[in-house]
Amino acid sequence: MIKAIIWKELLQYRRDGRILAVLLITLALGFAATLNSWSTVETQQRERQAAVASDRATWDNQGKKNPHSAAHFSRYAFQPTSSLSVFDPGLKDYMGSAIWLEAHYRDPATLRSVEDAVEIQRFARLTPAWILQVFAPLLAILLAFAGIAAERERGTLRQIMSSGVPPQHLFVGKAIAALCIVGLLAPSVIAAVALAANTHDEVGLPGTGGRLAGIVLSYILYIGAFTFAAIGISARVAKSKTALVVLVGFWAASVVFVPRLASDVGSALSPAPSAADFQARMSDDASGAFWGGSEEAQQRRADVEANVLKQYGVDKIEDLPINYDGYLLQESEEFANGVFDRYYDELWGTYEAQSDIVRLFSIVSPTLALSNISSALAGSDLFAHRHFADSAELFRRDFVKLLNEEMIQKGGQDGYGYMADNDFWQTNPDFTYTPPPLGAVMSNIWVDILVLLGWTFAALLLAFRGVRFSFKQEAVA
Amino acid sequence: MSLTDEFTSGQQAMLQTTNLRKTFDGVVALEGLNISVKPGETLCLLGANGAGKTTTINLLLGFLEPTSGEAFVNGRNVAEEPVETKRDLAYIPEQVALYPSLSGLENLKYFAALAGQDSYSDADLYAFIERSGLSKEQADRSVSAYSKGMRQKIGVATALAKQAKAFLLDEPLSGLDPSAANEFARLAGELRASGAAILMATHDIFRATELASRIGIMKAGQLVEELDPQALHGKEIEAIYLNHMRTDHAAPAKGAAA
Numbered sequence: 001m002i003k004a005i006i007w008k009e010l011l012q013y014r015r016d017g018r019i020l021a022v023l024l025i026t027l028a029l030g031f032a033a034t035l036n037s038w039s040t041v042e043t044q045q046r047e048r049q050a051a052v053a054s055d056r057a058t059w060d061n062q063g064k065k066n067p068h069s070a071a072h073f074s075r076y077a078f079q080p081t082s083s084l085s086v087f088d089p090g091l092k093d094y095m096g097s098a099i100w101l102e103a104h105y106r107d108p109a110t111l112r113s114v115e116d117a118v119e120i121q122r123f124a125r126l127t128p129a130w131i132l133q134v135f136a137p138l139l140a141i142l143l144a145f146a147g148i149a150a151e152r153e154r155g156t157l158r159q160i161m162s163s164g165v166p167p168q169h170l171f172v173g174k175a176i177a178a179l180c181i182v183g184l185l186a187p188s189v190i191a192a193v194a195l196a197a198n199t200h201d202e203v204g205l206p207g208t209g210g211r212l213a214g215i216v217l218s219y220i221l222y223i224g225a226f227t228f229a230a231i232g233i234s235a236r237v238a239k240s241k242t243a244l245v246v247l248v249g250f251w252a253a254s255v256v257f258v259p260r261l262a263s264d265v266g267s268a269l270s271p272a273p274s275a276a277d278f279q280a281r282m283s284d285d286a287s288g289a290f291w292g293g294s295e296e297a298q299q300r301r302a303d304v305e306a307n308v309l310k311q312y313g314v315d316k317i318e319d320l321p322i323n324y325d326g327y328l329l330q331e332s333e334e335f336a337n338g339v340f341d342r343y344y345d346e347l348w349g350t351y352e353a354q355s356d357i358v359r360l361f362s363i364v365s366p367t368l369a370l371s372n373i374s375s376a377l378a379g380s381d382l383f384a385h386r387h388f389a390d391s392a393e394l395f396r397r398d399f400v401k402l403l404n405e406e407m408i409q410k411g412g413q414d415g416y417g418y419m420a421d422n423d424f425w426q427t428n429p430d431f432t433y434t435p436p437p438l439g440a441v442m443s444n445i446w447v448d449i450l451v452l453l454g455w456t457f458a459a460l461l462l463a464f465r466g467v468r469f470s471f472k473q474e475a476v477a
Numbered sequence: 478m479s480l481t482d483e484f485t486s487g488q489q490a491m492l493q494t495t496n497l498r499k500t501f502d503g504v505v506a507l508e509g510l511n512i513s514v515k516p517g518e519t520l521c522l523l524g525a526n527g528a529g530k531t532t533t534i535n536l537l538l539g540f541l542e543p544t545s546g547e548a549f550v551n552g553r554n555v556a557e558e559p560v561e562t563k564r565d566l567a568y569i570p571e572q573v574a575l576y577p578s579l580s581g582l583e584n585l586k587y588f589a590a591l592a593g594q595d596s597y598s599d600a601d602l603y604a605f606i607e608r609s610g611l612s613k614e615q616a617d618r619s620v621s622a623y624s625k626g627m628r629q630k631i632g633v634a635t636a637l638a639k640q641a642k643a644f645l646l647d648e649p650l651s652g653l654d655p656s657a658a659n660e661f662a663r664l665a666g667e668l669r670a671s672g673a674a675i676l677m678a679t680h681d682i683f684r685a686t687e688l689a690s691r692i693g694i695m696k697a698g699q700l701v702e703e704l705d706p707q708a709l710h711g712k713e714i715e716a717i718y719l720n721h722m723r724t725d726h727a728a729p730a731k732g733a734a735a
Contacts, residue, residue, distance in 0.1 A: 004590030008576070008583075015578045155574030162538055163591035163639075164563030475540035476501070 001165060005173025006180070013143065013181055022142055023184060026135045030188025033126040034086070038195040041086045044097070048078045051098070052430075060426045064419040067403040067411075068329055071103035075399070077392035077431040082205045082379040086196040087189075087215065088129035090375025095385040101396040101431070103333065103403070104287050106340040108275065128192040129374050132219055133367055134255050136182055137226035141247045143178040144230035148470050149240035157474050167467040171231060175463070178227045189216075207438030211377040218377075218449070221456045222370040226251070228459035235466030254365040262361035262368060266354035272347065282343045286336035304331045323411030323418065330404040337397055344393075348386055355382060359447060366455040372448040376441050383444050387436050395431045402428065489552055491516050491565070491643045491674030492537060497546035499532055499698075506532045507698040509546070512676075516642065519665070519675040521685035523718055524695035530678035532698070534645045537676070538568060551642055564593060567636030571648040573628040577621035581611060581631050584620055589638035597638060609634040610660050626657030633664050644668060646677040650684050662688055682718055686711045694721050 013019050055076050062070060079097045100107045148170075151157040160170060193212065205211060229250070234243040273281075290300055308327055309315060317324045355372075362368035375381040411418035442449075490513040497510040507529040514520045522530045535541045536548045539559035548555040550562035575584045585602050589595070597605075606616040609630040620628065629649060636644060646665070650658045665688050669675055679685050685692050685706070692704040692714060701721055704714055 001591055001593070004587055004595060007590075008579070008587045011583065012576065012578050154576070155570070155572055156576060158540075158570065159568070159574050159588060160591060161540060162563060162566065162568035162645075163588060164560045164593075165591050166560065475535060 002169050002173045002176070005165075005170060006177045009174055009177030010180065013177070019142060019181070022139055023181065026131065026139055026185060027188055029126070029135065030128060030131045030185055031191060033128045033131045034188055034192040034195060037089065037127045037192070038086050040089070041081055041083075045081050048081065048097070051076070052078055056430065059428065061422060062425060064421050066416050066418055067406045067420050067424075068103065068326070068416065070420070070425070071400050071403045074100065074102040075431070077101055077388075077395060077433075079385075079388050080433055082435070083196040084205060084208065084211060084215070084378040085380045087127070087192045088374045088378035088380055089127055090129075090371075090378055090380030091382055091385060092380045095382070099389060099392045099396075101392065101399060103329070103400045104336060105283065106336075106344065106393055106396070108279075128189060129371070129378070132185070132189070133222075133371060133374070136185055136219070136223050137255065137367075138248075138251055139185070140178060140182050140223050140227040141230045141244075141251055143181050144174065144227050145234055145244045145247050146240040147174045147178070147231045148235035148467060149237060149243050150234075152238075152470060152474060153240060157470065161471055161474060167471045168464060171463050171467040174231055175224075175227055178230075179224065182223050182227070189219075205379050205435055210438050211379075211441075214377045215374055218370055218373045218452060221452050222366055225366050225452070225456040225459040228456070228463040232459060232462030232464075232466040235463065235470040254367045258361050258365035259358075259368055259371075262358040262365070263354075265361070266357035269357055270350050270353035272350045272354070278343070278347065282339065285343070286339035287332075289339070290332045290335050300335070301328065304328060318413065322408045323413070323415055325415035326404050326407030326409075326411050330401060330408065333397065333400055333404065340393070351382055351386075359451075362448065362451045366452060369448045369451040369455065373445050373452065376445045376448075379435055379441075383441065384435065388433060391433050392431060399428070399431075490514060490549070491551055492520075492645075492676050493549040494533065494536070495547050495549075497533070497536060497548055498544045499529075499536060499541060500544045505698050507536070510698075510700055512693060512700060514643070514674040514676050516672045516674050517669060518690040519669050519677060519688050520691050520693055521677045521679055521689035522693045522695050522700075523679060523682060523685055525680075525722055527697075528695040529698040530695055531647055533695075534568070534647050534676070534678060537645060538566065539563065564639075565642040566645060567639050567641035567643070568645045569629065569632040569636060569647070569649050571651045572625070573632035575620045575623070575628055575631060577619065579620065580618060581606060581616040581620050581623065581627070581634075584631055585616075585634050585638060588635040592635075592639040594638055594640065602634075602638065605634040605637045606631070608637060609664060624657070626653050626660065629653065629657070629661055630664075633661075633668075636668075641673065643674040644676070646675060646679075648679055649677065650679060650681055658684065682715050683711065686714055694718055696721055 055078075059070075059075055062073065065073070077099045079092075079099075081092075085092055096108065148157070151160065230243070230247050233246050234240065237243045237246065288294075289297055291297060304327075305317065305324075308320065308324065309317070312320055312322075314320055320327075358368060359372065362372070372381065376383060406420055406424060407415075407418055410420070492512070492514040494510050494512050497507055498505070499507040510529070510533060512520060512522075512533070522528075522533065524530050532541065536543055537550060537555060539548075539555045539562060542556060551565045553562045553565075555562045575581075576587070579587070582599065582602055585606060586597070589597060589602070603613050603616060607613070611627060611630045611634070615627065620631065623631070632649075644665075649665075650661060653661060662684060665675060665677070669688075669690075675688075677685070677688065689706050692706055693700050694702045694704070694717070702717065704717065706714060709717075
């Protein structure tokens, strides 16, 4: 019985030129998005690898230089790209991909792709994830909006009922048929996965298989939610045209308006400081409060001096067995690190508060829940960026300490006059990045998963009850 | 002994109602209906709009739940076994609804499969269509270009493919041109001759007289009289029916159309 319903639905779809046109356009967009995204990631990876090599070569061959001067000259931490970002680049284009690792400062990520983009790309970059998030539900709506309403309008619902078809069978048959057609978009997804697999995974995302399975499952739930909702609404309203208007309205709200509104409300309720103001305040508190001329700064430096003299049991700096300038520099770093932690914790807290507000809106927009899950599993969300930025910061602290130690131990009385050479630079480590395990990612998106599951379940319930309702209505018509 | 009792004695009724009652929001649509249709018999229900004819059919189809009383198809209680009883039933409404983008053959294939008959070859299906009076060429055409009569024939072909034992015909002749109505009457006669039990709701006294084994006159949800068309002249049946209609001033009950 269900097989017959699926067969008939697919036959009708095949003969409906509008559906074929929408399917082909979406498929073409999917392939274009895949190629575009793959090409972007390939370019980013090539550029990153070239930049990493160039950065290393420059560092290794900088010649004789004081370690602290080198700490200002310093190096970059380039964010590696995961192969899954071919499918969903998430916030990568907006968050920056390189962090300058210098002494005294914690710099924000720079090299944001979006800065190089033309205006239209700012609206939405063509990615496989975006195509699926936006067009797949629209296709599902076009396939299912007439599911029950048109049967009623045509009079065939009564014929179906007289054949002894239970409402749940009609729903299952129609849902499977619609999902089969949406499933024809799979080649573009498979192409994205194939190209992603062909792309060097610079990050080595832990649990890539699990992440991929999670992405596929979450998109199935998402498209299922729209398909079920379309059948449910179709069963509840009198006319298929009414169902189409209601569903397209819901789609526009979920995909376009609510995400924009959520973002604006998030920014309004939890405003992030301007980059210039943030850097100026942090620099003032971290550097000025230690190196400045204020009484407090002078006292801080005096305390450092007193402590080190006491530690080495000498009365004068000249008698110290270490280089005091290097020591003082490292002490200033330790002081600044605390300030950086305070400022960045506050900044990340602001971003997370914005994310939480946006997440709240996913109750009225399944697209928000899905995009959170998708970018998190692809390793391209805010959490992934923070993880990278924090890792880079830890490396910066160790690296600057390494340079200061060189000056402390070998600088003697020369201080800033001490010069290290290429032999030293070439022993310095590179920044290596290990992304968070899948468990950590999942613990960050469980609310989104629950919301998406809730949406799908609610839509399923709406459809089941709707079709039963339509049978009852038709019986007394 | 009523005609129904007479006909049902000695053979199991294919369609039967016992004290069937249906109300809609307190308004009585059907009151204590007792009818019985055996294999090879046609019972035509005549009555004005709102008399309860379609309500009777809807109750036998299991679309509605009776307020009290019972409906049986092939000995099975409709309320208790709604799916099983539908397997023995074929329903042909006034307007046979089909899918316009599908051909007649495809529509038949679909509705036959819904009824559990999904093993027919195309040759089998063409045979049902030809038996119902359509050609192969017509069967291969999209039904969007079908006349009402051609749709009725696909309805009959579906009933044949379904191998139904009982037919519920709800105003099947309404709106058909004389030629198509004749063709349908011929098919109904063939079905009856093949042993099918037919319950037909109609306004058409002439066709009822021609096709029925018995005629039941319904008024305000009640079967007010049963007639034997073999024992009465057509004019007499018409006079009896019109007499009932003249005294019928009851407003149509909600949900009890036709």
